[in-house]
Amino acid sequence: MYSDFKTISTYYDALYVKDEEYSLEAAKVKELLIKHGVRSQSELLVLACGTGGHIPYFKDDYHVSGLDLSEDMLALARKKFPGLEFHSGNLIDFDLDRDFDAIVCLYGSIGFVKTLDNLRAAMQRIAAHLRPDGLALITPWSTLEDFKDEIVVDATNKPDLKIARMEEVRLKEPKIVEVRFHHLIGSDDGVAYHEQSIEIGLFSHEEYLSSMSDSGLEVIEEYGGNDVRGGAFIGKRH
Ligand SMILES: C[S@@+](CC[C@H](N)C(=O)[O-])C[C@H]1O[C@@H](n2cnc3c(N)ncnc32)[C@H](O)[C@@H]1O
Structure with missing residues (x-):
């Protein structure tokens, strides 16, 4: 999908x-x-x-x-x-x-x-x-040879937009990686949380x-x- x-x-x-x-x-x-x-x-x-x-x-x-x-x-x-x-x-x-x-x-x-x-x-x-x-x-x-599980961490800090990013990168099946995004998005409206998974072929x-x-x-x-x-x-x- x-x-x-x-x-x-x-x-x-x-x-x-x-x-x-x-x-x-x-x-x-x-x-x-x-x-x-x-x-x-x-x-x-x-x-x-x-x-x-x-x-x-x-x-x-x-x-x-x-x-x-x-x-x-x-x-x-x-x-x-x-x-x-x-x-x-x-x-x-x-x-x-x-x-x-x-x-x-x-x-x-x-x-x-x-x-x-x-x-x-x-x-x-x-x-x-x-x-x-x-x-x-x-x-x-x-x-496939180079892949390693990891947690990616990063942030953006702009005056009007602040984002904290963590992404879990895991082997889900022998040749499918799941990346689970956890994003906290801060704006004038407050802080929203976005979670989403995507799958990537290895x-x-x-x-x-x-x-x-x-x-x-x-x-x-x-x-x-x-x-x-x-x-x-x-x-x-x-
Ligand atoms: C991580 S983004 C990278 C975008 C850009 N290449 C960059 O470096 O910023 C992956 C992009 O691949 C597109 N994409 C995913 N599956 C695709 C497909 N089957 N055919 C065409 N584009 C696809 C997504 O819509 C998205 O824009």
Whole structure:
């Protein structure tokens, strides 16, 4: 079942989109795209773009479009970037009737597809939307090999919005992680509590590689630096 972002979208940017983190991550992604031949001003599709947190750092260098399943997240992205094209779609079966020079899927959002069949379907859709020699850059949520249970703790403290965040990240089934959000949101109206669980698929390193190569994406680099959260698998379309 898709875990919606209805409530979280209302404070997603304030809680998660930290300029220092997103600017560094986007800069590294651009460096990797350039290194592998994606030219300036070419066409870039940002999959599971959410509210478009990375888009400020891409939009001057590429013709950027975004795609996401959440209408709530897309509404915020559209408001922030009225000149750009955003598509409502699912990673596993999107069909935009056009292709791109590069497609990126960041912050582990690919994990939302949950099952290996869906991962393979998503990689097929990605390959189908790339021009020959086009590049896919996918950050895994975590690989099966690297996963560890944890409790994430963080806070946002702005004059008019204060959020305390704890998230329990636990292995629920052999290849499904449950993330249980506990968010306390303080505003002029008082403090509200939001609790929600989402499920994320955990795929092995080999499953990422084979789902890419079986879709016609030759894996040309596995980037492991910390500036791209989760690292990145980079594939070139034959
Ligand atoms: C954690 S957010 C990350 C958003 C953005 N990439 C970022 O780094 O800020 C995950 C996003 O994936 C989207 N998403 C989840 N499942 C999806 C699917 N099957 N197809 C497309 N988007 C999906 C959600 O709506 C949400 O916007």
